[in-house]
Amino acid sequence: MSTDPLIVFTPSGKRGHFPVGTPILTAARQLGVDLDSVCGGRGICSKCQITPGLGDFAKHGVTVAADALSDWNAVEERYKSKRGLIEGRRLGCQATVQRDVVIDVPPESQVHKQVVRKRAEARDITINPSTKLCYVEVEEPDMHEPSGDLERLVLAIETEWGIENVHADLHILQALQPVLRKGDWKVTVAIHLGDEENAPRIMHIWPGYYEGTVYGIAVDLGSTTIAGHLCDLLSGEVVASSGIMNPQIRFGEDLMSRVSYGMMNAGGAQEMTQAVREGMTALITQIATEGGVDKRLIVDAVFVCNPVMHHLFLGIDPFELGQAPFALATSGSIRLRADDLGLNIHPSARVYLLPCIAGHVGADAAAVALSEAPDKSEDLVLVVDVGTNAEILLGNTEKVLACSSPTGPAFEGAQITAGQRAAPGAIERVEIDPVTKEPRFRIIGVDAWSDEDGFTAAAAASGITGICGSGIIEAIAEMRLAGLLDASGLIGSAEQTGSARSITDGRTHAYVLHDGSAHGGPRITITNPDIRAIQMAKAALYSGARLLMDKFGVDTVDRVVLAGAFGAHISPKHAMVLGMIPDAPLEKVTSAGNAAGTGARIALLNRDARLEIEQTVHRIHKVETAIEPRFQEHFVNASAIPNSADPFPILNSIVTLPDVSFNSGGDTSGGRRRRRRA
């Protein structure tokens, strides 16, 4: 048995005997304990702080004496007096082992820290970014042994950090000599660790020890909105989040109208590429300003988007995506430099686009898969990313299927008479009394319900301006529950429903949710064309999910995850009343928020996650709804509210859907028929 002192690291439990005088950092490295250091053990960066235990550690069979570690040395003393150290902490590179000791590595001293996600079903994110900061001391030039400054820097990186085959971009070569001399041959470098396409590269260089951090940006580039998270690449923290409207909206609200724009207009695709890149530039400026971050410190960027946005962002004409066989120019992940895309971040920042799954199932769906990991779920989980296009994943550890379905923008309040984007004044929650047929509602920006005290005063600021996506779903579901709407999607007349809020609206009827006209405000109604628009959208969503269930050979799913910014606001009960999603226990329907954005953030913070999703995507089986005969059948069935074929036993055990029918013999369904013939 070794007579050298024993070091036990917690929480890892790794242990080993080391000669008296071994620095704790050295021991940690030899044992593979995850203890951070940027300065390479020179007592500068303080990233290697550790907490020695004291007393009896029965679990480890160790009793730690007060003098288990060396006394404070001058470096530690100076660091503490200048910068301060938390009580009980030591610098792992300075403190050396003297006797048996238990060393705790606090979370902030771990390189591969965890970013904890709140939801129970979501995995934490391990910080393991593509770019690393390293402090190095470089040999000075020697005429007798001539070698370039870069070559000596590269050698220092290799010797001190074990990173081999490091190269430098041209701008680094141009900056190198003055920086090395300014730092007196001590510099901090940001190194991109490389990937299957590229050797490791020096991204940036600072004279001396660089106190700061570097950043990355994770962007969910949607058809309607572009949302970005600016992240500290070392801590994993989100420094700022921001979003803008996609400037391409002026070329068409949905994807197919943009593809058409490109087909009908010479140079149209380039125009849209320019628009989205300008939008990206604006978003980056906005988010960097918000976070108080120098844009040139953003050294890594991850983008997720649907295939059409993917192609347009890259400057690829999406023409082929507009017609069978919906061939992507490329389905694999993409690695570029920021200046390839004209991004206003560090010029040689690395850009990563997640792989696409198929011609209609993009990198955004891959990001959702990365975030929600259906392939790691024991339960059979249905993940629905609700947006202008719905991406749908169904699977478990056995297999995962994916498809997309063109829901259109109705869920986001577009094509709805009183529809508006989610903004103060928009009705977001609705309840209708099944007896009186009277509604009450809440608007964004006001906590009180419309029938509660103080609502009128609080709502005065924004007014009651319209109804947003989640509001329209609740309104229609409540109308169905209150017997104002039948299963076919017809609104009853005042006579049929016994409510004066049912009004005649051309050849159909509408329901008055709020009449502000007496006070100069709008009259907010739900019209039968609104119902039709939502029916079309939800039928597309449901039939996509149902098709995957067919392919999987199941009639039910264990749980449903609603992703997408909009998904966060959908009430599971109302979604199920509408028949948007398959019948499932309500508590098994959860929201994942912007899962695509989270997936982008995971790929940004963890380079291994990139390889993981590249492999996962290959294993996902893609289902093309456009060529599946049963899709049409499911679509027709799903046009009913909730569904004309599939039973919803769990839903029916919770609510009672009135058995009403308002078909008066008039051509009330003609709207849809006409649309089909068009």
Add this chain to the structure above:
Amino acid sequence: MSTDPLIVFTPSGKRGHFPVGTPILTAARQLGVDLDSVCGGRGICSKCQITPGLGDFAKHGVTVAADALSDWNAVEERYKSKRGLIEGRRLGCQATVQRDVVIDVPPESQVHKQVVRKRAEARDITINPSTKLCYVEVEEPDMHEPSGDLERLVLAIETEWGIENVHADLHILQALQPVLRKGDWKVTVAIHLGDEENAPRIMHIWPGYYEGTVYGIAVDLGSTTIAGHLCDLLSGEVVASSGIMNPQIRFGEDLMSRVSYGMMNAGGAQEMTQAVREGMTALITQIATEGGVDKRLIVDAVFVCNPVMHHLFLGIDPFELGQAPFALATSGSIRLRADDLGLNIHPSARVYLLPCIAGHVGADAAAVALSEAPDKSEDLVLVVDVGTNAEILLGNTEKVLACSSPTGPAFEGAQITAGQRAAPGAIERVEIDPVTKEPRFRIIGVDAWSDEDGFTAAAAASGITGICGSGIIEAIAEMRLAGLLDASGLIGSAEQTGSARSITDGRTHAYVLHDGSAHGGPRITITNPDIRAIQMAKAALYSGARLLMDKFGVDTVDRVVLAGAFGAHISPKHAMVLGMIPDAPLEKVTSAGNAAGTGARIALLNRDARLEIEQTVHRIHKVETAIEPRFQEHFVNASAIPNSADPFPILNSIVTLPDVSFNSGGDTSGGRRRRRRA
């Protein structure tokens, strides 16, 4: 023993038995015989042409019957009728073996063709460029098995050509879909095969089978001139060669004056970078026009240059190269994209800069080493690259030493009273009668000597305008041989020399080489300051070489190679009379022409040569003349003509150097002393 027919390939001698019906191309590939193919054996490209033997091949123990190969098939017949085939040739991919056969692979059917160099001591260049053309047939998209067009192209490249991990630049992604469809899923791609920094990448794509070739450019970027060779990357042929003056000359004639310009003027280095890049753009346009080549087909570029030009071209301030320890920003080879440097060739063309040897010994010296291969010479060879800066290599298979010496531009006709660049009208050859002291000469553009019939008429076109670098060397050496000039470099007076051509020129004398003033032309004289300038230059050159000989521990060398465009025109005898180069048998002094440019061309045409020179450079021992005490001593000795210390026994056995001295007690050497104090 196999009963399958035997195939013997010549000239390789590789042989093997193959089943009846095996295509010759297939057999060649299996045996590793170097037989080209771009179309992958589809009978399209005709690169795999072979010549079957007939009759008795005793050497190989084979008798070849007339029916040893299969009959002509439809593909071969069609090819022959459309394009023609040399008598006796077959397409290796179509002809199959039937009986024992001897197959000759003609040189043009070899992938790794040799470019033969004329000089006996030079190695041939094996064609093995970084970029390869491959014809592939790509699977069409299938909705049931969705994958990107790029991924299917990459798979085809991997399957048909065995090139793995191929990626694509963004512009390829942007062009891919229409090209694939235009070519009906058959395309030709140019693939950069990758290197230690980069995975293989698709550089360009053409629909269908691309009949053409791709080009590369090899550039010797000198302080004074920039010379480029445009090469066909497949045949190795030089398509066009051209040169321009380096536009940086306006910032200073020699390197140190340019470094000073950068130090004295804010933004000066950037100005010079811009100037040289603009020059490069002009050169590329000029050379592409001359070669009738589309600039976008230039997919590879190799540059060689001295360290200051290297840094300025890359946009690195050469400040550090102006002072000890002469630290290079980078000494290693550099791999970039053309658009990093703003070059007007294919935007993602690859750019390669050879490694530098030391702060004063650049990539041009490395290129000379690659071309002249002193490390592979059994003899001890001295390689001198004569230019504004002289690069000197001394070595053999045992070891190689290198240094540089600042000769200045005198050898190129600058700083010489009647000096001019080598152009029509410039005196390039001189002879002086040792008895009459009368000269005769030749000018560039006229074959006759000045005392021969027809000279006057022939010279009328250009006139006799001045004297170029090789002319000044011959003139001074001839003056020394004729007793007009003493060993210290003083020109004798008319009295001392007995020649009226010796005239008084201020406090010293000059020699009138030609007086055209009677006909309105210039009077061309060699003045004592001219002699001093050449003395300084040749002393720098010789003392550098001598220093390397000291370090090597030798007093003589076996052979001398004069490189540099100017080196091609130097007469070995005259150079030795001047004491420019060490004493050696005249037949052992050869010219290598523009060896740096040749080295660049080798690195362009053969990717393995890049790795080779990178390794060689590491083994070259660098000598820094500036810090070697003996350099000054050698310099002073070498100021004499030929030398005040070193004996020149071989030279003295060929010529008699008159023992004259023209030191009249006047301060004739003051010119140099003053310069030294300045």
